[in-house]
Amino acid sequence: xxxxxxxxxxxxxxxxxxxxxxxxxxxxxxxxxxxxxxxxxxxxxxxxxxxxxxxxxxxxxxxxxxxxxxxxxxxxxxxxxxxxxxxxxxxxxxxxxxxxxxxxxxxxxxxxxxxxxxxxxxxxxxxxxxxxxxxxxxxxxxxxxxxxxxxxxxxxxxxxxxxxxxxxxxxxxxxxxxxxxxxxxxxxxxxxxxxxxxxxxxxxxxxxxxxxxxxxxxxxxxxxxxxxxxxxxxxxxxxxxxxxxxxxxxxxxxxxxxxxxxxxxxxxxxxxxxxxxxxxxxxxxx
Numbered sequence: 591x592x593x594x595x596x597x598x599x600x601x602x603x604x605x606x607x608x609x610x611x612x613x614x615x616x617x618x619x620x621x622x623x624x625x626x627x628x629x630x631x632x633x634x635x636x637x638x639x640x641x642x643x644x645x646x647x648x649x650x651x652x653x654x655x656x657x658x659x660x661x662x663x664x665x666x667x668x669x670x671x672x673x674x675x676x677x678x679x680x681x682x683x684x685x686x687x688x689x690x691x692x693x694x695x696x697x698x699x700x701x702x703x704x705x706x707x708x709x710x711x712x713x714x715x716x717x718x719x720x721x722x723x724x725x726x727x728x729x730x731x732x733x734x735x736x737x738x739x740x741x742x743x744x745x746x747x748x749x750x751x752x753x754x755x756x757x758x759x760x761x762x763x764x765x766x767x768x769x770x771x772x773x774x775x776x777x778x779x780x781x782x783x784x785x786x787x788x789x790x791x792x793x794x795x796x797x798x799x800x801x802x803x804x805x806x807x808x809x810x811x812x813x814x815x816x817x818x819x820x821x822x823x824x825x826x827x828x829x830x831x832x833x834x835x836x837x838x839x840x841x842x843x844x845x846x847x848x849x850x851x852x853x854x855x856x857x858x859x860x861x862x863x864x865x866x867x868x869x870x871x872x873x874x875x876x
Contacts, residue, residue: 636662640670641679641694650687698870707869711827711836712740718861719744724854725841729758729765731773735781736766736837748841750820761785761792761800764824765839767810771801772826772834772874805876809859819844823855825862832874838862 643659644651657667671688674680678693708728715726725744729736736758752758760766760781770778786792804810811823821842826834840858866872 636666637670637674640667640674641690644680644688644690650683650685650689652687656688701870705869707827707829707835707865708739710868711838711865714861714865715740715838716742718742718858722854722857724858726858727752727765727839727841729837729839730835731769731777732757735760736763736769738765739836748820748843750841752841759785761789761797762812764810764812764822765837767800767804767812768824768826768834768837770797771804771810772828772832774833808873809855813844823858825859826866826873827862827869828866828871828873830870830872832872835869835871836865838865 639660640656640662643656647655647659653664653668653671656671657664660667662670671680675682675688675691678691679697680688680694681691682688711728715728718724719726719742723745725748726742727738728740728742729738731737734757738752738754738756738758741752741754758766760770760778762785770782782797786794786797809823809825811821813821821844822839824837824839827836827838829835838858838861840855842854
């Protein structure tokens with residue numbers, strides 16, 4: 591015990607000498623002590639916690655709900671809400687409930703306007719393809735239908751006639767079916783009518799059931815109906831309004847796809863969810 595005490599004492603002496611040396615040069619604080627945060631910085635952090643609570647509550651809420659969400663006392667929460675209201679980051683309605691204010695809206699819209707969804711999606715899908723060896727394409731909805739805007743070749747590469755700029759069917763491709771299920775109906779009326787008129791297997795009722803299935807499953811998949819020998823599974827990337835702004839599709843040869851799809855498909859779904867969150871998107875509520 592005496593030996594332990596002397597060792598500890600000696601270590602403390604060494605630490606004190608080191609501290610004095612470092613303090614002269616402004617390089618260190620006393621060992622074992624915590625750096626005290628400035629009150630202003632801590633106040634900003636707490637204020638952001640209150641704002642984040644309001645954002646996650648999804649609408650105007652009474653003081654009690656905000657207190658529960660942010661973990662502060664009622665009086666402290668009220669003071670922060672008063673300051674945030676003064677700065678127009680928070681607003682109060684006729685019932686006395688609190689919600690995000692116009693300044694918070696301007697801040698959010700400004701942040702969203704600086705987001706390049708194509709760059710974010712391209713980087714994450716490229717990383718996914720490199721990690722898994724899967725072939726994945728990214729598509730957007732154009733005036734003439736879904737169009738491939740990115741193509742990440744896997745290992746081994748898929749031999750297909752599809753490529754950048756290729757147009758896809760709304761009803762018969764997994765990619766197109768994502769837009770069918772998750773875009774406003776008025777945007778696709780003409781495309782759907784044209785394909786239904788040319789199809790012997792698709793009717794209005796069949797299209798409705800297909801949309802319901804995709805929304806229920808959160809994905810679309812086809813096996814050889816568009817291109818023989820290829821399977822495809824597609825997932826939505828949502829925008830702020832809950833619309834599919836992009837679709838990411840896993841493309842695999844029928845034999846190989848059956849072996850690998852069980853592992854890679856859930857990973858692609860997770861990547862699409864990450865991209866949606868990064869651009870402020872969310873799934874729609876039906």
